[in-house]
Amino acid sequence: MSVHILMYPYPTPGHIIPLLDLAHKLLHLRRSDLAVTVLVTPDNLHLLDPFLSSSSSSSSSSLQFQPLVLPSPEPPATPHPPRRRLAANVRALRDLHLPLLSRWFESHPSPPCALVSDFFLGWTHRFARERGVPRVVFSPSGAFGLSVNFALWRDLRRPDEESMVSFEKLPNRPRFPWSHIPLIYRNYEVGDPEMELLREGAIGNIESWGIVFNSFDGLERAYLDHIRKEVGHNRVWAVGPLLPAEADGSAGPVSRGGPSSVSAGQVLTWLDACPDGSVVYVCFGSRAVPTQRQMDELAAGLLESGVRFILCVREANRGGHAAEGNYGAVPEDFEERAAGRGLVIRGWAPQVPILRHRAVGTFLTHCGWNSTLEGLSAGTVMLTWPMGAEQFVNAKLLVDELGVGMRVGEGSEKIPEAAELARVLAEALRGDLPQRVRAKEMSSAAWNAIEGGSSEKDLSDFVRCVDEQRRTKIHA
The missing domain is CATH 3.40.50.2000 (Glycogen Phosphorylase B;)
Structure with missing residues (x-):
């Protein structure tokens, strides 16, 4: 080669x-x-x-x-x-x-x-x-x-x-x-x-x-x-958004992440029974684990909002870390109280298929870059709750510059009260939100980039430049 x-x-x-x-x-x-x-x-x-x-x-x-x-x-x-x-x-x-x-x-x-x-x-x-x-x-x-x-x-x-x-x-x-x-x-x-x-x-x-x-x-x-x-x-x-094979139309699914309490098939079957744009997907990525206070307000807000939701819960022993050193657990009666409109996934969630499902309209995210791109390519409204790293920068991009998101929280400094979170969750599912219009526009731009557009051209140019550098070295 x-x-x-x-x-x-x-x-x-x-x-x-x-x-x-x-x-x-x-x-x-x-x-x-x-x-x-x-x-x-x-x-x-x-x-x-x-x-x-x-x-x-x-x-x-x-x-x-x-x-x-x-x-x-x-x-x-x-x-x-x-x-x-x-x-x-x-x-x-x-x-x-x-x-x-x-x-x-x-x-x-x-x-x-x-x-x-x-x-x-x-x-x-x-x-x-x-x-x-x-x-x-x-x-x-x-x-x-x-x-x-x-x-x-x-x-x-x-x-x-x-x-x-x-x-x-x-x-x-x-x-x-x-x-x-x-x-x-x-x-x-x-x-x-x-x-x-x-x-x-x-x-x-x-x-x-x-x-x-x-x-x-x-x-x-x-x-x-x-x-x-x-x-x-x-x-x-x-060259992005870099998406798994099953999401970009190529053959051959790509396994991602780790074990989960619910299979991808079960998740998608649950979503199939929901109306279009009626579900809020909540996930804080592969590393962040909400503190107990954050989890308590989040769980109470989800229950009070009345919205359909999927909540992905990371567990501390899988490598996650909470900002304050304590690990938030879902309240014991949470799943019972949310029965019929809420699904809890413990471990890894099939995030890309979830976000691309017609029933999902809103994504409450920690604003990690992988999640940011997956949400943008799916055209969901983004509710931002950055936890660390460069996530505050990404949240600023989503809310202030792209207009596809709404602020919910900021790490452990700004934890939304349950009543306010419930209001935002319900509002974020509205079909006439300006953020939803912008989200659909950004989704189209993302797919255009990887289907014959700027990202596909950049990928080919990257290989061409590497090859030219190789040939120059050979003939030097």
């Missing part, structure tokens, strides 16, 4: 899944000279099963998609506090994988001509440069979120007046309360080796050869142009 691309996701489902969706898109370009290797740890290997099973039916396909399984770091003897956990995980991955990856490169008969790696893995920029191959950042966040990230780490921003942080150079000159800035940055301390590793990684992202976004031009054109200006080149590609 001439164009061999190594993909290296950060090993959590929310980062692995969109990169696998990118791999799926690449392999369906039908280029016989393109091969993809995905680096994965043993505990996440099951996420590749659909690709491996489809490849096994064809010898040519099996050559085009291969896993590279490297071990997971050993759990630390003493658990790291939450404020240091990401930095410790990144360091552990680098220390363990760097020598293994080096040996794999050196021994491979046809080593990769490009490395696409997650933005948490900025250390791979130096690794790729030392081997003379371009490193491409994969951003599972949008261009707005990464623009804020770049400005923070490059300039080491701190609050100005009234504990607000201003971004004067960004489009629309956004401002955020200090508490809405990602925690990993707020915890940054000059001279702390692990925190310095995060900053070095962010600078490595800025200096990398290219960036691929899970976004599309019609969604974030101003911020994509800003990123191009910041990095000083045009090797910035928006």
Whole structure:
């Protein structure tokens, strides 16, 4: 294979899944000279099963998609506090994988001509440069979120007046309360080796050869142009929304996530019995777990609203984390009181099929980027309740710039009272909402981008540029 691309996701489902969706898109370009290797740890290997099973039916396909399984770091003897956990995980991955990856490169008969790696893995920029191959950042966040990230780490921003942080150079000159800035940055301390590793990684992202976004031009054109200006080149590609195979019309469903208390078939059968646009879907993503106070107000609001709903509940022992360290449980009598109009899913929900079902009209979300894109592509009204990371940036995009959303809560600072939440839930299902009109427009723009539009063109251009770089190196 001439164009061999190594993909290296950060090993959590929310980062692995969109990169696998990118791999799926690449392999369906039908280029016989393109091969993809995905680096994965043993505990996440099951996420590749659909690709491996489809490849096994064809010898040519099996050559085009291969896993590279490297071990997971050993759990630390003493658990790291939450404020240091990401930095410790990144360091552990680098220390363990760097020598293994080096040996794999050196021994491979046809080593990769490009490395696409997650933005948490900025250390791979130096690794790729030392081997003379371009490193491409994969951003599972949008261009707005990464623009804020770049400005923070490059300039080491701190609050100005009234504990607000201003971004004067960004489009629309956004401002955020200090508490809405990602925690990993707020915890940054000059001279702390692990925190310095995060900053070095962010600078490595800025200096990398290219960036691929899970976004599309019609969604974030101003911020994509800003990123191009910041990095000083045009090797910035928006190829999203990256959706699972069953949602984009391609053959072969892609398994996602983990175990669930309710099968996808049961969920869709339940939705089939509901009128069009009558259901609110509530999910806080693969990591966030509401605190008990948040869960109590949410459950009471759902009951008081009288609306039909699906509530996806993550469980703390599945890797979630609550902002205040306590884990919210659904009240014992909640399901009994909601019988007939509410469905509770414990574990993973088949989110994309749910959002695309005709019965679902509104999505109450933590505003993680995967959920944001899935909601936008489905044309649902978005009720925003960001919990952390870049989710406050995404909520601002949805509400203030795109006009497809309504604010509900903000982490643990602004928890809606049950009565107010009930009012908003009922209002958000109205068919004549201006946000619903805008949501349908954004859904059309998303599908147009991936069906022959800007995202499809960017994907092809990305492969073309990688191939040109490879050929230039050969003839140098």
